[in-house]
Every structure is written in C-alpha cells, then in structure tokens.
Amino acid sequence: MRSHPAIGDDAERPGGRRLKPLLQLLAFTRPYLGRLLLALLALVVAAGALLAFGQVIRNVVDYGLADGSTRALNLALLAFLSVVALLSVAITARSYLLNWIGERVVADVRRAVFERTLALDVGFYETNRTGELISRLTSDTALLQVVVGSTLAMGLRTGLLAVGGIAMLAITSPRLTAMVLLGVPLVVVPTWLLGARVRRLSRKSQDRIGDVAAYVDETLHAIRTVQAFGHEPIDQRRYAERVEQAFDTAMRRSLNSALMSGMVTMVTFGAIGTVLWVGGNEVLTGELSGGELSAFLFYAILVAGSVGSLSEIIGQLLRGAGASERLMELLQTQPKIAAPAQPRSLPTRVSGAVRAEGLSFSYPARPGILALADLDLDIRPGQRVALVGPSGAGKSTLFHLLLRFYDPQRGRLTLDGVDLRELAPSELRRHIAVVPQDPVIFGSDARENIRYGLEGTDEAAVRAAARAAHADDFIQRLPQGYDTFLGERGVRLSGGERQRIAVARAILRDPALLLLDEATSALDAESERLVQEALEHLMRDRTSIVIAHRLATVRQADRILVLDQGRIVASGRHEELLAENGLYARLASLQFQDVNQPPAAPGIAPAS
Numbered sequence: 001m002r003s004h005p006a007i008g009d010d011a012e013r014p015g016g017r018r019l020k021p022l023l024q025l026l027a028f029t030r031p032y033l034g035r036l037l038l039a040l041l042a043l044v045v046a047a048g049a050l051l052a053f054g055q056v057i058r059n060v061v062d063y064g065l066a067d068g069s070t071r072a073l074n075l076a077l078l079a080f081l082s083v084v085a086l087l088s089v090a091i092t093a094r095s096y097l098l099n100w101i102g103e104r105v106v107a108d109v110r111r112a113v114f115e116r117t118l119a120l121d122v123g124f125y126e127t128n129r130t131g132e133l134i135s136r137l138t139s140d141t142a143l144l145q146v147v148v149g150s151t152l153a154m155g156l157r158t159g160l161l162a163v164g165g166i167a168m169l170a171i172t173s174p175r176l177t178a179m180v181l182l183g184v185p186l187v188v189v190p191t192w193l194l195g196a197r198v199r200r201l202s203r204k205s206q207d208r209i210g211d212v213a214a215y216v217d218e219t220l221h222a223i224r225t226v227q228a229f230g231h232e233p234i235d236q237r238r239y240a241e242r243v244e245q246a247f248d249t250a251m252r253r254s255l256n257s258a259l260m261s262g263m264v265t266m267v268t269f270g271a272i273g274t275v276l277w278v279g280g281n282e283v284l285t286g287e288l289s290g291g292e293l294s295a296f297l298f299y300a301i302l303v304a305g306s307v308g309s310l311s312e313i314i315g316q317l318l319r320g321a322g323a324s325e326r327l328m329e330l331l332q333t334q335p336k337i338a339a340p341a342q343p344r345s346l347p348t349r350v351s352g353a354v355r356a357e358g359l360s361f362s363y364p365a366r367p368g369i370l371a372l373a374d375l376d377l378d379i380r381p382g383q384r385v386a387l388v389g390p391s392g393a394g395k396s397t398l399f400h401l402l403l404r405f406y407d408p409q410r411g412r413l414t415l416d417g418v419d420l421r422e423l424a425p426s427e428l429r430r431h432i433a434v435v436p437q438d439p440v441i442f443g444s445d446a447r448e449n450i451r452y453g454l455e456g457t458d459e460a461a462v463r464a465a466a467r468a469a470h471a472d473d474f475i476q477r478l479p480q481g482y483d484t485f486l487g488e489r490g491v492r493l494s495g496g497e498r499q500r501i502a503v504a505r506a507i508l509r510d511p512a513l514l515l516l517d518e519a520t521s522a523l524d525a526e527s528e529r530l531v532q533e534a535l536e537h538l539m540r541d542r543t544s545i546v547i548a549h550r551l552a553t554v555r556q557a558d559r560i561l562v563l564d565q566g567r568i569v570a571s572g573r574h575e576e577l578l579a580e581n582g583l584y585a586r587l588a589s590l591q592f593q594d595v596n597q598p599p600a601a602p603g604i605a606p607a608s
C-alpha cells in the first residue's frame with residue numbers, strides 16, 4: 001500500500017497557477033444558476049447606469065449649460081434622477097444576490113470539505129496533522145468567504161466598468177482612447193508578474209497559518225503533560241517561531257500586493273494625465289467640445305479608478321485562489337479505504353464468523369515492517385477469543401484490520417465468508433462494536449453518548465442498554481440524569497463510569513462482532529465488579545475478540561491466541577497454554593492484573 005503524500009506542502013502544482021483554483025469554485029455555483037444570472041443582470045444594469053452618467057454630464061454641459069436653457073437643465077436633472085433610481089435598484093439587487101451566492105458557495109464548500117475529511121481513511125490522518133486540516137476548514141474557508149462574498153463581486157463590477165468605460169471613451173474620442181490603450185501593457189505585465197508571486201506567497205501564508213493552528217491543537221490537547229513537564233517556555237518559543245514565520249510570509253505577500261497597487265496606480269493615472277493634457281489641447285483648438293471633454297474626464301477617472309482597484313482586487317482574488325487551492329486539494333483527496341464499485345452485502349442476521357487466511361500487513365507509515373505476518377484465524381459464531389501477547393505484538397492491529405481501517409497487503413480477512421474488501425466500510429462497521437481501553441466521551445448528554453451513531457433509537461432502548469451496562473444508576477444520580485452534559489466542560493466521569501457508558505453504547509448497537517480492548521488501569525473492587533458484569537452481559541451470544549488484561553477474561557475464553565511479533569505463536573485454553581510453559585505462562589504471571597486476586601465477578605468460577 002502506498003502511503004498518503006502529506007497534503008499542504010509548498011510544491012508548485014502545474015494545475016494550480018494563478019486564478020484557476022477559483023474557477024473550480026464555479027462548479028459550486030451550478031445549483032444557483034438562476035440567481036447567478038439575475039445577479040449578473042443586475043451587475044450589467046448597474047454598470048450601464050453608472051456609464052450613462054457620463055452622457056448625462058455631457059448633455060448638461062453641452063446643451064444645458066452652454067445653451068443657458070432651464071428646460072434642458074430640468075430634463076438633464078430628470079435623466080440624472082432616473083439613472084440614480086435605476087442604479088440604486090440594480091446595486092441593491094446585485095450586492096444582495098452576489099453576497100448570497102458567495103455565502104452559499106462557501107457554506108457548501110465547508111460542508112463538502114468536512115464530508116470528505118470524515119471519509120478519509122485512518123492512514124491519511126497519520127500523514128496529515130489534524131490542526132492543519134482544521135485550519136483549512138476554518139481560516140481558508142473564512143478567507144474564501146471574504147473573497148467570494150465581496151471581492152469577486154467587486155472584481156466583476158470593476159472589470160465591467162473598466163471595459164464599459166473604455167468603450168465609452170472610444171465613443172467619446174477614439175484617438176485619445178487609442179493612447180490610453182497603449183498604456184495597458186504597462187499595467188497588465190507587472191500585474192501578472194507580481195500576481196503569480198502574490199498567489200504563491202498567499203498559499204504559503206495560509207500553509208504557515210496551518211502550521212500555527214496545528215501547533216496550538218497539539219499543545220492544548222496535551223496541556224496537562226505540557227504543564228506537568230514545565231514545557232511551556234519551549235512551546236512559547238516554538239509557537240512564536242511559527243507565528244513569526246507566518247508573519248514574514250504574510251508581509252512578503254503584502255509587499256508584493258502593495259507594489260502591485262502602487263505601480264498600477266502610477267501607470268494608470270500617469271497615462272490619464274497625459275491623455276487629459278492632449279484632450280485639453282484639443283478643446284482649446286476646438287476639436288473636442290467641453291461636454292465631450294467632461295464626459296471623457298468622467299470615463300477616464302472611472303476607468304483609472306477601476307484599473308487601479310482591479311490590481312488590489314486581483315491581489316485579493318489571488319489570496320482566495322491560494323485558499324481555494326488548499327481546499328480543492330483536500331476535496332480531491334481520495335480515501336484509500338472506500339466501498340468497491342459493486343459492494344457485496346452481508347446477510348441481515350450476521351452470525352459473526354471471522355476468518356483470516358495468510359494475513360500479512362504493514363502500516364503505511366512503516367512499509368517493510370510486518371505488523372501481522374501470515375496470520376490464519378478461524379473464529380466460529382458466538383466464540384469468545386482472547387488475544388494475549390507482549391506490547392507491539394499486533395493485537396490492536398488485528399482490530400484495525402477487522403474494522404477495515406486499513407487493507408492487508410496479503411491474504412484475506414472475512415466476516416461471514418465475505419472478504420472485507422468487498423464490503424462498504426459502513427456496512428461492515430454496522431455489525432461491529434468496539435469498546436476501547438480508554439473510551440471517548442463526546443460533548444453531548446448521557447443519552448446521546450450512549451446512542452452514539454444510532455440516531456433515533458428510542459429512550460426505552462437507551463435505558464435498557466444503560467441498565468444492562470450498570471450505567472443507569474450513576475446516570476440517574478447525575479444532576480440532570482440522562483440530559484446531563486458529559487462533554488469536555490461537563491461532568492467528569494470516573495474511569496469505570498466511562499467504561500460502562502462505552503459498554504452501554506456497544507450493547508445498544510447489538511453487534512455480531514464485538515472488539516473489546518480491556519482497560520489496563522485497575523479499578524476499585526466495586527467498579528471492577530460492575531464493569532465485569534456489564535462486559536459479561538455484552539459478550540453473551542456474540543462473537544467477541546478481547547485484548548485481554550485480566551485473568552478472569554482468559555479463563556472464560558473459548559480460545560486464547562498468543563501473538564508475538566505479528567504471528568500467532570500458540571493457541572488453546574488457559575490451562576493448556578499454562579501447561580505448555582511457554583510465552584503464555586510468562587505473560588500470564590506478569591500481565592494479568594487480577595492474577596493474585598479471586599475473580600471479582602460472581603459467576604466467574606476460578607479455575608480449579
């Protein structure tokens with residue numbers, strides 16, 4: 001299996017030049033084509049109305065003022081007000097519609113990117129930092145929101161005004177316009193050259209912000225360790241370095257943007273000044289009327305203003321293109337673990353038979369090192385199998401493969417005779433429940449924490465699962481019972497309580513296959529008894545594979561598999577394996593927490 005390339009490096013991609021990544025956003029406007037067309041209509045009307053002002057001014061000067069006729073002046077004012085009315089309506093429609101589309105597109109992009117990140121396989125998250133991905137979802141989309149919501153609209157308006165203005169200049173005085181156009185390459189060439197740098201630096205700048213976010217994420221998640229080890233000064237320094245790098249990159253980008261704006265302003269206004277000088281001379285010689293020069297002046301300023309701000313807008317758009325490129329890249333990342341084109345389905349009632357044939361696997365991050373080597377397994381429905389082995393033997397790896405977080409390089413793994421690779425991951429995982437060593441409690445209430453992943457399960461079922469997991473009593477005693485918020489800032493649950501929530505979660509799922517990683521930390525006798533009973537209930541009548549840390553568990557197991565360096569080195573029942581006096585006997589005396597205690601749960605008879 002090839003490892004995921006880390007996304008977000010600074011390499012220049014051939015397809016990612018200039019504004020192209022922004023064009024990819026166009027695909028997101030497709031559902032809103034009607035509104036987009038209306039917005040474009042409003043845009044054209046608004047630009048047209050603004051351009052009409054030039055003609056109003058020309059008429060006022062040439063006919064209204066020159067003829068000294070009040071009627072002409074009144075008419076001109078009437079025309080002025082009509083144009084104003086039209087302009088106002090068009091501007092209102094334009095800005096509302098374009099902003100709406102901008103916000104809508106960004107909302108859709110956010111959703112699409114999040115959806116994709118959820119679908120990406122576990123291997124992807126080993127090569128990409130979550131903080132960096134969060135930064136894409138937040139700061140890149142925020143930037144895009146500004147760019148798409150307002151800059152793009154401004155860009156369209158300004159572009160239209162520049163083109164329309166030049167057309168009106170040409171109508172007013174073709175000769176002068178030809179002179180203006182001669183100056184165009186002077187604006188376009190440096191804009192393009194600097195623009196490419198601005199875009200590259202924008203992307204870098206967003207990448208640096210991603211670094212900063214990743215660092216914050218990592219540090220704050222481990223705040224207890226950070227403080228316990230007095231690591232704060234080092235974190236401060238490292239964070240400061242990253243912030244300064246982000247600042248430097250942003251400043252290099254700003255300098256290029258600023259240079260671009262300054263240069264463009266100088267060139268355009270220089271050109272306009274020259275043209276006005278020539279135009280003024282033409283009025284003096286009578287080749288041009290006063291009204292024409294006024295209109296020309298109006299259009300010239302309009303065009304110069306547009307072209308001047310166009311460079312700034314392009315700078316902004318290029319920043320947006322950088323952000324958009326990062327988001328599109330994420331959207332185009334294909335999960336390595338996905339449903340096949342024609343996924344098979346499992347029987348409605350999965351029996352929970354698990355087989356492995358010649359299974360070999362190495363982690364994408366460590367190719368060449370086998371975490372599981374040539375493993376054969378045959379677990380019959382309803383069997384209880386304990387996995388035992390030294391640290392790093394591959395016990396968790398087998399769970400990862402059963403959940404299809406990764407695909408094996410060789411051999412196959414089947415559930416009810418179906419190769420896991422032929423199943424959609426969601427279909428497979430629907431029939432599996434995992435109780436991890438250190439269960440995660442999510443930022444919601446007790447009910448939602450038990451119902452996790454099974455929306456719409458009724459209250460009675462949730463309570464029944466909680467009762468079976470011995471969680472009902474302590475939940476009832478929480479301040480708001482099942483409505484008590486258990487998340488980060490909510491109630492802190494004890495280790496045993498968290499485990500019982502996790503067991504209730506698994507009971508509610510009613511899986512065909514249970515993967516249980518027993519907690520290594522010892523609980524007090526009462527909690528231990530409750531957890532054991534809950535687990536006992538959970539394992540009844542279903543295939544269970546348990547990474548065992550308790551003597552009680554291995555004694556109860558139908559079969560114990562002893563793993564060492566990715567291989568099964570022994571298998572059998574507890575007494576048989578003890579008698580072999582091999583690795584198992586050594587592990588048993590060292591690893592099992594309750595080896596010197598009588599089994600805590602009633603009904604679990606000590607081996608005779």
Ligand SMILES: Nc1ncnc2c1ncn2[C@@H]1O[C@H](COP(=O)(O)OP(=O)(O)OP(=O)(O)O)[C@@H](O)[C@H]1O
Nearest residue numbers: 126363365366371390391392393394395396397398
């Ligand atoms: N995501 C990963 N990327 C690369 N190597 C990994 C990864 N996870 C585990 N490994 C390696 O694979 C081997 C098997 O690990 P595994 O977690 O399956 O061991 P284990 O038997 O569950 O150990 P423990 O009892 O300590 O949890 C180890 O050498 C480990 O370093």
